[in-house]
Amino acid sequence: MKKITFIINPISGTGKKDQIPKLIDQILDPQKAKYEIIYTEYAGHAKEISAKKATEGVDVVVAVGGDGTVNEVASSLVHTHTALGILPCGSGNGLARHLGVPLRQAEAIALLQNGDEHIIDYGKINKERLFFCSCGVGFDALVSWKFAQASTRGLLTYCQIAIKENFSYKAETYKLTADTGETLEDKAFVIAFGNAAQYGNDAFIAPHASIQDGVLDVTLIKPISLYDTPILSYQLFAGTIDKNKKTRTLKCREVTLEREKEGPMHYDGEPFMAPKDLTIEIIKGGLKVITHPKKKI
Numbered sequence: 663m664k665k666i667t668f669i670i671n672p673i674s675g676t677g678k679k680d681q682i683p684k685l686i687d688q689i690l691d692p693q694k695a696k697y698e699i700i701y702t703e704y705a706g707h708a709k710e711i712s713a714k715k716a717t718e719g720v721d722v723v724v725a726v727g728g729d730g731t732v733n734e735v736a737s738s739l740v741h742t743h744t745a746l747g748i749l750p751c752g753s754g755n756g757l758a759r760h761l762g763v764p765l766r767q768a769e770a771i772a773l774l775q776n777g778d779e780h781i782i783d784y785g786k787i788n789k790e791r792l793f794f795c796s797c798g799v800g801f802d803a804l805v806s807w808k809f810a811q812a813s814t815r816g817l818l819t820y821c822q823i824a825i826k827e828n829f830s831y832k833a834e835t836y837k838l839t840a841d842t843g844e845t846l847e848d849k850a851f852v853i854a855f856g857n858a859a860q861y862g863n864d865a866f867i868a869p870h871a872s873i874q875d876g877v878l879d880v881t882l883i884k885p886i887s888l889y890d891t892p893i894l895s896y897q898l899f900a901g902t903i904d905k906n907k908k909t910r911t912l913k914c915r916e917v918t919l920e921r922e923k924e925g926p927m928h929y930d931g932e933p934f935m936a937p938k939d940l941t942i943e944i945i946k947g948g949l950k951v952i953t954h955p956k957k958k959i
């Protein structure tokens with residue numbers, strides 16, 4: 663008998679979540695799974711609940727929300743025996759998409775019974791803040807920062823903010839030093855550090871990233887003009903952004919980043935004000951996840 667805890671973030675994404683308890687009840691086989699449902703009451707709550715459930719020996723904690731909720735749950739499950747399940751309800755659902763978790767709620771619930779279990783890598787910023795999809799500085803971090811302050815959520819709001827900020831954005835200079843000895847010093851529009859390949863919404867910022875190779879896939883995009891935007895956007899969704907002449911990539915296990923001053927950074931889409939100098943590393947293995955049997959991760 664599998665013990666499953668669903669943690670629902672009621673404010674994630676734009677879709678309704680009222681029908682989720684009924685769906686769970688209909689789909690999970692009571693002979694195989696015993697479940698409970700807990701709603702978060704504040705930011706950070708999912709992290710606390712997950713830590714408690716891992717110590718109680720729950721088999722799967724399911725993040726019902728977007729990548730922010732997934733991040734909170736997963737951060738408490740690393741190096742435990744409890745697996746992360748995802749019922750995608752966010753705006754981007756980056757980790758769910760990377761792991762092949764269906765976006766249809768009924769199918770995602772069924773996967774908790776018939777999916778595979780794998781161990782994946784995760785990332786750490788300055789030895790303390792964990793990420794599972796990607797983290798980054800530059801334009802995407804600024805947009806995340808503004809998105810968090812917006813009164814509405816969803817892809818439309820995200821796109822509106824991105825378009826508006828694009829007109830006034832001033833690129834900073836960054837210096838990257840990888841543990842491989844490779845260095846990169848340049849002005850950048852965006853620097854993304856990928857554990858998974860995508861930001862969410864099938865926007866592939868690190869198209870060749872594997873989540874099990876112990877490697878961080880860094881993508882630096884140099885300052886762009888309005889003229890570059892259509893092709894870059896196309897390549898982002900086509901999984902070919904590394905082919906653009908404004909893109910530099912590097913692979914490493916750990917990298918330090920120096921910039922002019924402190925500034926916004928995001929981890930799995932969650933923004934925070936980061937210090938001037940940063941260390942970003944990949945920890946190989948450490949998180950048990952439920953994935954689609956047919957998805958190569």
Ligand SMILES: Nc1ncnc2c1ncn2[C@@H]1O[C@H](COP(=O)(O)OP(=O)(O)OP(=O)(O)O)[C@@H](O)[C@H]1O
Pocket residue numbers: 671672673674675676702703704705706707708727728729730731732734751752753754755756815816862930931932
């Ligand atoms: N009950 C709650 N009240 C307020 N905030 C919450 C609550 N539960 C969780 N949160 C916070 O909500 C934020 C957004 O959640 P999440 O990222 O899951 O959704 P999203 O932003 O809509 O999805 P995505 O990351 O896919 O774009 C997170 O920062 C999380 O900590």
